[in-house]
Amino acid sequence: xxxxxxxxxxxxxxxxxxxxxxxxxxxxxxxxxxxxxxxxxxxxxxxxxxxxxxxxxxxxxxxxxxxxxxxxxxxxxxxxxxxxxxxxxxxxxxxxxxxxxxxxxxxxxxxxxxxxxxxxxxxxxxxxxxxxxxxxxxxxxxxxxxxxxxxxxxxxxxxxxxxxxxxxxxxxxxxxxxxxxxxxxxxxxxxxxxxxxxxxxxxxxxxxxxxxxxxxxxxxxxxxxxxxxxxxxxxxxxxxxxxxxxxxxxxxxxxxxxxxxxxxxxxxxxxxxxxxxxxxxxxxxxxxxxxxxxxxxxxxxxxxxxxxxxxxxxx
Amino acid sequence: xxxxxxxxxxxxxxxxxxxxxxxxxxxxxxxxxxxxxxxxxxxxxxxxxxxxxxxxxxxxxxxxxxxxxxxxxxxxxxxxxxxxxxxxxxxxxxxxxxxxxxx
Numbered sequence: 001x002x003x004x005x006x007x008x009x010x011x012x013x014x015x016x017x018x019x020x021x022x023x024x025x026x027x028x029x030x031x032x033x034x035x036x037x038x039x040x041x042x043x044x045x046x047x048x049x050x051x052x053x054x055x056x057x058x059x060x061x062x063x064x065x066x067x068x069x070x071x072x073x074x075x076x077x078x079x080x081x082x083x084x085x086x087x088x089x090x091x092x093x094x095x096x097x098x099x100x101x102x103x104x105x106x107x108x109x110x111x112x113x114x115x116x117x118x119x120x121x122x123x124x125x126x127x128x129x130x131x132x133x134x135x136x137x138x139x140x141x142x143x144x145x146x147x148x149x150x151x152x153x154x155x156x157x158x159x160x161x162x163x164x165x166x167x168x169x170x171x172x173x174x175x176x177x178x179x180x181x182x183x184x185x186x187x188x189x190x191x192x193x194x195x196x197x198x199x200x201x202x203x204x205x206x207x208x209x210x211x212x213x214x215x216x217x218x219x220x221x222x223x224x225x226x227x228x229x230x231x232x233x234x235x236x237x238x239x240x241x242x243x244x245x246x247x248x249x250x251x252x253x254x255x256x257x258x259x260x261x262x263x264x265x266x267x268x269x270x271x272x273x274x275x276x277x278x279x280x281x282x283x284x285x286x287x288x289x290x291x292x293x294x295x296x297x298x299x300x301x302x303x304x305x306x307x308x309x310x311x312x313x314x315x
Numbered sequence: 316x317x318x319x320x321x322x323x324x325x326x327x328x329x330x331x332x333x334x335x336x337x338x339x340x341x342x343x344x345x346x347x348x349x350x351x352x353x354x355x356x357x358x359x360x361x362x363x364x365x366x367x368x369x370x371x372x373x374x375x376x377x378x379x380x381x382x383x384x385x386x387x388x389x390x391x392x393x394x395x396x397x398x399x400x401x402x403x404x405x406x407x408x409x410x411x412x413x414x415x416x417x418x
Binding site for chain 2: 241242243245246260265266269270273274276277
């Protein structure tokens, strides 16, 4: 006998899962579309060679994370099979589920997975994009602690079907943080930690922001901020035009190489050009010290005509 | 100014867009990607305008006359730049010449 969890909501999909997914919000009847996704435990097909990423003849996708789990994304069904490896750390497995697996699901379902975190400012999604370690989650946390709803972290699922009006489908209000940011925000007690020892590369924590409203419906994208790293001493944004905007977004397509391996070059090009031609793309420079995080949060609130919702909760 | 042809064509050759290119304007840049090779091109300034003019197959004199009229300059003034630009497009397989002429 096994337990089933859900339904949860993830990017507008109704999710039923064999694995508890505490970061996801409960399904609500107000979510406008109803595509289902089933996440189940099971064995992965034996494909002979062990590969980190493979596409089968049936166009199923196999992802393997050595020491953690294997994931089988079924092309013909709305289903993901997870094969845990030995003493898999459930948080680590969920981390890959919410990252690489979600990105592939986006590609397969016609959404653009942009590497970034997003918060709701003045009714629209402001996306903080950039390479790993550039401070996306930390800045998103600072804004969430001011009361702005967190929409996603790591994968921003963007729908570009409506010309001139890209929409972001919220994933879930949780962030993944490293030790220094956890300490800065004094979030220690609220975090769920990975099993890796503190101070090692695999050590991180995840927390959900239940204090802010959960947004499950799609929201228009207001802007994309590419976090520059290394950054300067001033807090400033500069608008990127034309090919510069295109190249910034192209470089941050989440697991873009997987999308291309799925033969979706054209789809990626259309997503990126649709996004870059309809929302401003900025390069965001700021000092990389946690003590000055407020200045960057202030700039974003001012630029998007919003202000802190929760008094006294500035980062 | 150099106005000789590098691409194997002459003033009577008809230039056509090659198949398989996806294009989109972002601000004043025309982004292009070849659907099979995943090769990107970016045409800025009058380059994007030349691509637009190539929507209908035309000759080099046609292109030069159209651009000269739009920018209020003499056709012979734009010719060297047009030829150099077509050379770049041809090298990257973005245009074909009909009929091809052996160099």
